[in-house]
Amino acid sequence: MEQHKVKEAKELGSLLLDVGVSLLSSGASCSRIRITMRRLATAYQYDAHISIAPKSISLTLNIEDEHVIFNGMRSTPSQGVNFKTISGISRLSWEAVEEDLSIQQVRDKLTALLALPHYPRIIILLFVSLAGAGFCFSFGGKLPEMFIAFGATFCGLFVRQEAIKRKFNPYFCVFFGSLVASLFAGAFIKAGLNISFEHAFATSVLFLIPGVPLINSFTDLIDGNILNGIVRGVNALMFSMAIAFGLLVAMIIYNLN
Amino acid sequence: MEWILILSKAFWSGWAALGFGILFNVPPRTLFALWIGGAIGVMIKFSLLQMSVSVVLASFIGASVVGILSIPIAHARHVPPMIFAIPSVIPLIPGVFAYRTMLGLIKLTGTIGTDYNTILSETINNGAKTLFIIMSLAIGVAIPMHVMRKESAKNIRL
Structure with a gap:
């Protein structure tokens, strides 16, 4: 019986860490991770009992009489934002509770969930570029700027994907993306086209903004996970600086001011 | 005429939200909702700007509406609310202010001339706007969960 329980705890502990x-x-x-893991354990x-570090998770499993039965820790693989995984795991945890x-x-x-494919690369490239054009319009750009934003996003994202x-280094990937996108946008300005400088430049690099780390940073801070919030915030700041650096280098190359 | 411009901005922002959704690999069943969410957030923001509300408050209200909408959509599409809310508020991110801040900071590294004070105050102004808009977006998205004090959107009925 005891042996059986230990084996089960090991399996569950490893599953929870995954x-x-x-x-x-x-x-x-962080609160989502904690809630999901607790829900499954319960x-x-x-x-x-869970401790979430910036790049690893530690877990202790207790049974009712406060007897520790599993101890473990796992570090995260580095991979990008993937909302399909998040929504899939959320559903899975509810299924596990409701259907035993x-x-x-x-x-x-x-x-099976982790093996699910991403969108095809060309779809990602086209739709993110369309998003760049959309951004450009909502910031007050006109049709020529929108086309430039589309092309710049396409090239920049392509280069970033290749670098990944x-x-x-992830910050260098963003730097390369930003540099190529702003070189693309700057070429049209340098060619003397009568376009709005600011709109073309500002929107060509927007696909790189670290939106998820930024919002998660504040969510974690509000929830009291101060340390994780600060780490995510600094991470977002580093990405923003990589974007700025790419823009700056492009402007120096083209001698724009 | 202004309203047509606002509507077309909303239309294009929908595509921006959808594009970011695809970049973040959202489940395909949420894509249409994302388009609508992005359009609604931006429509509210620009409508409020039209009524001369400050840009920070307008972004905050836009993000809050998206945050509140994320609860019924989470039920209808069986996804956590953040899957809908984060890509939908991305069109509200103040890209131009962030760009001006960055450019201003670079200019501030130059020698101190006659227009240094102007650049300094413009940069601080743009930076403060950027910071507060991003904070208000994050708070707006997080609001429904915190106001209702529930651990999971499953327990919230609107």
């Missing part, structure tokens, strides 16, 4: 690190690396806020009559799934069933569903594939 759920936690997948959420953390996909861009979930479903199997365990009491979970076994730990193995949850594990299988989690594996080659496993460059």
Whole structure:
């Protein structure tokens, strides 16, 4: 009996840690990670104590009589924002509670969920570029600026994806993206086209803004996860500085002021 | 004429929200909701600006409406509210203010001339706007969960 319980706790602990690190690396806020892990642990009559560091999660599982039965820690793989993982795990945790799934069933569903594909690359490129054009319009750009924003976003995102594939430092990936996008936008200004300087430049790099870390940073701070909030905020700041740096280098190259 | 401009800005902002949704790999069943959410947030913001409300307050109200809408949409589409709310408020991010702040900071590294004070106050003004708008977006998104004091959107009925 005791042996069986220990084995179950090990399986559950490893599953919970996998759920936690997948959420953390996909861009979930700390309270969401904690709530989801607790919900799953409670479903199997365990009491979970969780500590979330910026890049790792530690977990202790207790049974009712305060007896510690599992201790573990896992660090996160580095990967980008993935909302499909977050929504899938949220659904999975509710299924596990409501339909009494076994730990193995949850594990299988989690594996299937993590293997789900992203959107095709060309779709991502086209729609994000369209988003850039949309941004440009809402900031007061006209049709020529919108086309420039579209092209700049397309090139910049392409370069960023290639840099990520080659496993460059993430801030450098953003820097390359920003540099290429602003070089693209700047070329039209340099060519003497009568376009609004500010709109073309400002919107060509907007696809790089770290929106998820920024919003999560404040969410974590409001929830009292101050340390995680500060780390995410500084991370967002570093990305913003990489964007600014790319823009600056492009402006120096073109000698624009 | 102004209202047509606001509507077309809302239309294009919908595409901006949808594009970011695809970048963040949202489930396909939420894409249409994202388009609507992005359009509504921006429509509220620009309508309020039209009534000469300050840009910070207008962004905050726009983001709050998106945050409140995220609860019924979370129920209808079976996703956590943030999946809808974060891409939908991205069109409200003050890109131009952030750009001006950055440019101003670069100019501030130059020598102190006659227009240094102007640049300084403009930069601080743009920076403060950027900071407060982003803060108000984050708070606006987080509002429904915190005001209702519930751990999960499943327990909230609107």
